[in-house]
Amino acid sequence: MTQYKINELFETIQGEGSFTGQPSIFLRLQGCPVGCSWCDTKHTWEINLDSEVSSDVVVNKKAETDEWVNLSSADILYIIKTKDYKAKHVVITGGEPCMVDLIPLCQLLEENGYSTQIETSGTFEVITTDKCWVTVSPKVNMRGGYEILASAMRRADEIKHPIATTQHVEDLKALLIQHEITETPVYLQPISQKERATKLAIDSCIENNWRLSIQVHKYIGIE
Numbered sequence: 001m002t003q004y005k006i007n008e009l010f011e012t013i014q015g016e017g018s019f020t021g022q023p024s025i026f027l028r029l030q031g032c033p034v035g036c037s038w039c040d041t042k043h044t045w046e047i048n049l050d051s052e053v054s055s056d057v058v059v060n061k062k063a064e065t066d067e068w069v070n071l072s073s074a075d076i077l078y079i080i081k082t083k084d085y086k087a088k089h090v091v092i093t094g095g096e097p098c099m100v101d102l103i104p105l106c107q108l109l110e111e112n113g114y115s116t117q118i119e120t121s122g123t124f125e126v127i128t129t130d131k132c133w134v135t136v137s138p139k140v141n142m143r144g145g146y147e148i149l150a151s152a153m154r155r156a157d158e159i160k161h162p163i164a165t166t167q168h169v170e171d172l173k174a175l176l177i178q179h180e181i182t183e184t185p186v187y188l189q190p191i192s193q194k195e196r197a198t199k200l201a202i203d204s205c206i207e208n209n210w211r212l213s214i215q216v217h218k219y220i221g222i223e
Contacts, residue, residue: 002104003070005030007044007095009059011085015217017135017160017187019117023087025080030068032096034121035143038162038191044095055079073108080114091117098124098152106132119160122152133157137189140171153179160213164191169204187213 008028014020031047032039039045043064053067059079061067071079080090090109092102098120106116106129116132121139123146128134136156138148153159159181161172169188176186188205189212190197198214205212 001072002101003072004076004100004105005047005068006055006058006071006076007066007068008061009076009079010061011083011087012222013217014089014091014117015215015222016189016213018133018158018185019089019091020213020216022089024089024091024117025085025087025114027076027090027092029092029095029097029100030066031099032094032121033144034096034123034139034146036121036139037143038164041095059083073105076105077108077112088113089115089117091119093119096121096124098126100127102126102128102132120152121146122148122156124152125149126152126155135160137161138172138175140168140175148175148179150179153181156181156184158185158187160187160189162189162191163201163204164197166200169200173208186210189213189215193218 007030011025014022014024028044030044032045043066046066048066051066051068053069055069057067058069097118109116110129110131117135118128118132119135120126122136126134134155134157136152137160163169188201188210190201201212
C-alpha cells in the first residue's frame with residue numbers, strides 16, 4: 001500500500017491559477033530536491049526520520065515545521081471526512097508531490113466526490129489519474145539540476161510560472177517553444193508582492209496573451 005509523507009493537511013482558499021477563489025483542502029507532501037531559491041516552503045525539502053510524528057500533530061499544526069507523518073490514501077480520506085471539511089477540491093502540493101505515485105490517492109478521492117489538483121515543478125513524471133488537474137510550475141536551472149520533463153509539460157492543464165526578472169520570462173518562452181506548448185493556459189506569478197515584479201508580470205501577460213496569478217492568499221493573509 002502506497003504511503004505518503006504528509007507535512008500539512010488543512011482547508012483554505014486556493015489563491016493561485018485557474019482555481020483562484022476555490023475552497024480547497026491542501027495536502028502538502030514532504031520532500032523536494034529541486035532547490036528553488038525563492039521557495040516559500042523550504043521546511044518541506046528534507047525528509048528527516050527524526051521528524052516523523054503522529055497524524056494529530058500534522059493536522060493541528062500552528063506553524064511551519066519539517067514534521068511529517070506517513071499516511072495511506074484511506075488514512076487521508078478518513079481525516080478529511082473526520083475534520084468535516086466543506087471543500088470538495090483537494091490540492092496536492094509540496095515539496096514535490098510527483099516524487100511518488102499519486103494514482104491511488106487521487107483515485108480514492110475522486111471516487112468519493114472530490115476533484116483533485118497537483119502542483120508540480122515538472123521535474124518528475126506525473127503519475128496520476130486522467131481526471132486530475134495538473135498545474136506545472138516549471139523550475140528552470142534550479143540548484144538541484146533537474147530538467148523539465150517533456151511528459152510533464154504535455155500533461156499540464158495549466159502552466160504557472162513564477163517570475164521576478166525578464167530572464168524568467170525569456171526562460172518560459174524558450175520552454176514553451178521547446179515543448180511546442182500553444183494551447184495550455186499560461187499564468188505568470190510574481191515571486192514577490194513587490195511592485196516591480198507585479199508590473200513585469202502584468203506587462204508580460206498583456207504582451208503574450210497570458211494570464212496573471214497574484215497569490216491572492218498572501219494578499220488577504222490566509223495560509
